[in-house]
Amino acid sequence: MWRCVARLSSLIPSSKTSLPNQLANGLKIMEAFSTEILKPAKGQNHSREKPPFITFVLGGPGSGKGTQCLKIVETFGLTHLSAGDLLRKEISSNSEHGAMILETIRQGKIVPSEVTVKLIQRAIELSDNNKFLIDGFPRCEENRRAYERVIGAEPNIVLFFDCPEEEMVKRVLSRNQGRVDDNIDTVKKRIEVFNTLNLPVINYYSEKGKLYKIHAVGPEEEIFERVRPIFITLETLLSNAMGNKIRSISSTFGSLLGRGDCFHELRLFPEKRSNKMLEALDGIVNDLESSVEKGIRLDPQTFASLLETCFQLQAIDYGFRIHRLIPEKLLRKNVGLSSKLLRLYASGGHIENAHQVFDQMSKRNNSVFAWNSLISGYAELGLYEDALALYFQMDEEGVEPDRFTFPRVLKACSGIGLIRIGEEVHRHIVRYGFWYDGFVLNGLVDMYAKCGDIVKSRRVFDKIAVRDLVSWNSMLTGYVHRGLLAEALGIFRQMIQEGCEPDSVSISTILTGVASLKLGSQVHGWTLKKGFEWGLSVANSLIVLYSNHGKLDRARWVFDKMPERDVVSWNSIISAHCNDPKALLYFSRMETFGTLPDSVTFVSLLSACAHLGLVKDGERLFLLMRERYGISPVMEHYACMVNLFGRAGLIDEAYEIVSRMEFRAGPTVWGALLYACYLHGNVDVGEVAAQRLFELEPDNEHNFELLMNIYGNAGRLEDVERVRTMMVERGLDSSVYHYQIQTKMNQF
Ligand SMILES: Nc1ncnc2c1ncn2[C@@H]1O[C@H](COP(=O)(O)OP(=O)(O)OP(=O)(O)O)[C@@H](O)[C@H]1O
Numbered sequence: 001m002w003r004c005v006a007r008l009s010s011l012i013p014s015s016k017t018s019l020p021n022q023l024a025n026g027l028k029i030m031e032a033f034s035t036e037i038l039k040p041a042k043g044q045n046h047s048r049e050k051p052p053f054i055t056f057v058l059g060g061p062g063s064g065k066g067t068q069c070l071k072i073v074e075t076f077g078l079t080h081l082s083a084g085d086l087l088r089k090e091i092s093s094n095s096e097h098g099a100m101i102l103e104t105i106r107q108g109k110i111v112p113s114e115v116t117v118k119l120i121q122r123a124i125e126l127s128d129n130n131k132f133l134i135d136g137f138p139r140c141e142e143n144r145r146a147y148e149r150v151i152g153a154e155p156n157i158v159l160f161f162d163c164p165e166e167e168m169v170k171r172v173l174s175r176n177q178g179r180v181d182d183n184i185d186t187v188k189k190r191i192e193v194f195n196t197l198n199l200p201v202i203n204y205y206s207e208k209g210k211l212y213k214i215h216a217v218g219p220e221e222e223i224f225e226r227v228r229p230i231f232i233t234l235e236t237l238l239s240n241a242m243g244n245k246i247r248s249i250s251s252t253f254g255s256l257l258g259r260g261d262c263f264h265e266l267r268l269f270p271e272k273r274s275n276k277m278l279e280a281l282d283g284i285v286n287d288l289e290s291s292v293e294k295g296i297r298l299d300p301q302t303f304a305s306l307l308e309t310c311f312q313l314q315a316i317d318y319g320f321r322i323h324r325l326i327p328e329k330l331l332r333k334n335v336g337l338s339s340k341l342l343r344l345y346a347s348g349g350h351i352e353n354a355h356q357v358f359d360q361m362s363k364r365n366n367s368v369f370a371w372n373s374l375i376s377g378y379a380e381l382g383l384y385e386d387a388l389a390l391y392f393q394m395d396e397e398g399v400e401p402d403r404f405t406f407p408r409v410l411k412a413c414s415g416i417g418l419i420r421i422g423e424e425v426h427r428h429i430v431r432y433g434f435w436y437d438g439f440v441l442n443g444l445v446d447m448y449a450k451c452g453d454i455v456k457s458r459r460v461f462d463k464i465a466v467r468d469l470v471s472w473n474s475m476l477t478g479y480v481h482r483g484l485l486a487e488a489l490g491i492f493r494q495m496i497q498e499g500c501e502p503d504s505v506s507i508s509t510i511l512t513g514v515a516s517l518k519l520g521s522q523v524h525g526w527t528l529k530k531g532f533e534w535g536l537s538v539a540n541s542l543i544v545l546y547s548n549h550g551k552l553d554r555a556r557w558v559f560d561k562m563p564e565r566d567v568v569s570w571n572s573i574i575s576a577h578c579n580d581p582k583a584l585l586y587f588s589r590m591e592t593f594g595t596l597p598d599s600v601t602f603v604s605l606l607s608a609c610a611h612l613g614l615v616k617d618g619e620r621l622f623l624l625m626r627e628r629y630g631i632s633p634v635m636e637h638y639a640c641m642v643n644l645f646g647r648a649g650l651i652d653e654a655y656e657i658v659s660r661m662e663f664r665a666g667p668t669v670w671g672a673l674l675y676a677c678y679l680h681g682n683v684d685v686g687e688v689a690a691q692r693l694f695e696l697e698p699d700n701e702h703n704f705e706l707l708m709n710i711y712g713n714a715g716r717l718e719d720v721e722r723v724r725t726m727m728v729e730r731g732l733d734s735s736v737y738h739y740q741i742q743t744k745m746n747q748f
């Protein structure tokens with residue numbers, strides 16, 4: 001029984017544990033964790049050779065424990081056991097303790113330990129997983145001691161989601177899941193119980209060096225980014241632990257202790273994570289390769305864990321190397337392992353390798369995860385039809401989708417824009433019972449909006465019981481993209497009224513939508529008043545808003561206040577100065593700051609030079625773009641160059657640029673040339689440009705107008721009439737130009 005092993009094992013230190021010790025313990029823990037466990041059929045009571053890996057998840061009511069647990073499960077494959085849910089299940093199954101539990105929960109008090117611990121113990125035993133998140137337990141010191149007594153072990157690590165009281169109250173009161181204890185009176189009681197009874201448990205684990213405290217305020221995804229490194233580090237420790245094992249067999253391995261130290265550092269300085277981890281991964285994979293060469297067989301869990309690490313670090317090349325080490329038969333048979341490899345390939349865009357792994361899986365229909373990963377891989381690459389074909393194949397083969405299947409499938413529906421297919425998927429969502437699931441419904445809101453049915457999108461949105469930021473932002477974006485500004489503003493106001501704080505996506509989306517300076521300034525004022533920390537996207541949208549309304553001083557103010565800037569920020573401020581020589585000054589500042597310009601930067605710069613008549617600067621920048629920054633000119637750059645020379649009256653140079661282009665000039669280029677000919681009265685080149693434009697844009701009356709004006713200004717009235725006849729023959733309206741030309745002719 002794992003319980004006995006756990007009691008006997010020296011895995012858990014009893015004395016105070018310092019951080020480095022904790023890491024060393026981590027190695028031992030993960031070593032135990034990596035060993036194969038017996039895997040009886042699901043639901044069967046069984047014993048384990050090794051103790052399971054236990055994570056306690058603590059925090060006040062509404063601190064987001066459950067929400068984060070779901071993300072941990074999805075990413076790292078632990079089994080989530082919520083003590084509260086186990087108790088609620090007891091109530092609904094009318095068990096002997098049901099009434100007592102209900103009353104205790106109603107009062108926000110703690111259910112006797114013997115009841116809760118037994119439920120947890122049974123759930124662990126019934127599971128065929130070996131790593132668990134125990135959420136919302138232990139609630140008090142007495143709970144903790146009872147667990148240790150019955151289970152015979154301490155948790156391996158403890159997560160504590162630290163959240164201010166008023167945020168917790170707000171979240172609980174808007175949870176809206178019909179819980180008897182989600183009301184203001186019980187919440188207050190629960191917080192009191194948490195402060196007096198649960199905090200001592202948290203302090204206890206903190207002193208033992210097992211506690212990971214997570215700041216639990218901010219968007220869910222952001223919080224998960226604080227959680228993720230903890231599990232990545234543990235996963236990688238597992239790999240190190242494996243290396244440790246191998247080292248005892250062969251003396252050829254490098255010092256793993258050194259690598260262990262590097263993980264200690266990672267916990268303290270998460271920004272160092274990627275490089276350090278890649279370094280460690282490199283060492284581990286080298287070690288594994290030489291051990292496999294020596295004929296040492298490796299544990300499937302080691303491969304699985306390394307593939308997980310590769311996925312988190314997006315280290316696809318290491319994935320290929322690890323793939324070569326996995327025996328083909330093992331890969332074919334072990335669904336978990338092949339699914340991880342498949343996901344790694346699919347997420348890195350190696351869709352053919354992913355599909356190959358998929359085709360070789362002997363029991364792929366047991367793993368919705370594998371199907372999801374492949375669908376996702378196709379959808380991310382924009383291969384929407386393949387993603388959908390796979391989904392319908394999955395349906396045909398009787399593989400039941402889960403809540404993670406649908407957002408990916410809906411993304412593919414949006415991608416191909418066929419509402420008929422989206423509606424079919426909607427029916428499946430209802431059929432499989434996900435019509436209540438906000439995560440899935442968010443995808444539907446987005447899909448209907450992108451497929452052009454904003455009314456249905458809104459209908460689904462209205463049905464979401466608990467809307468999160470994604471729900472609000474999807475609806476907001478849908479309205480903005482359809483140009484429905486009043487509705488977008490309505491949603492923006494409603495989200496604030498309903499207590500959902502807009503994030504940078506909401507704000508930049510609404511700023512993109514508002515055409516009015518007054519409204520945009522109000523949104524800006526609101527962000528300042530709220531002390532909202534601007535994301536890059538918000539500041540960039542403000543620069544565009546102000547420059548569109550000619551408020552350059554305000555655009556500059558925002559730009560100067562930005563704590564960090566990206567290429568979009570620089571492009572926006574340069575483009576804002578398209579009639580101002582400061583555009584060039586901003587560009588040299590951009591170079592000084594070391595931000596690499598892109599193709600858009602040069603379009604803005606060349607366009608500014610054209611407007612300002614800065615021919616020499618324009619020529620210099622055009623060369624610089626190619627030679628220093630390796631950016632090949634596209635149509636817009638050539639159009640700007642033609643405009644640059646053309647406006648300056650250098651029609652021959654402009655025409656030469658067109659004839660030197662590496663590809664055929666399009667309407668923007670010929671249009672710029674024709675306009676320059678009109679400005680400077682060049683009939684010969686104007687005729688050539690107009691002729692090309694008549695072929696490329698046979699219905700564009702403006703081109704005919706310009707040529708008529710060129711002829712008219714040159715006094716060639718017969719040619720004016722000839723062009724007018726051409727227009728009539730093509731069914732175009734020539735009357736509007738009659739007056740203009742007459743006017744010009746009268747001026748002669
Ligand atoms: N970061 C977040 N920002 C805003 N709301 C959140 C966040 N995380 C979770 N929520 C929402 O807050 C509510 C409570 O979250 P959750 O159920 O995960 O908390 P919990 O800690 O498990 O609570 P309890 O102990 O009461 O079961 C849910 O409606 C959830 O959608």
Ligand SMILES: O=c1ccn([C@@H]2O[C@H](COP(=O)(O)O)[C@@H](O)[C@H]2O)c(=O)[nH]1
Pocket residue numbers: 061082083084085087104105106108109110111112116135136137138139181190
């Ligand atoms: O270990 C536990 C866990 C929970 N309870 C009771 O259940 C409610 C709700 O718990 P959540 O974690 O918020 O779902 C809690 O207030 C307690 O009354 C418990 O007694 N012991």
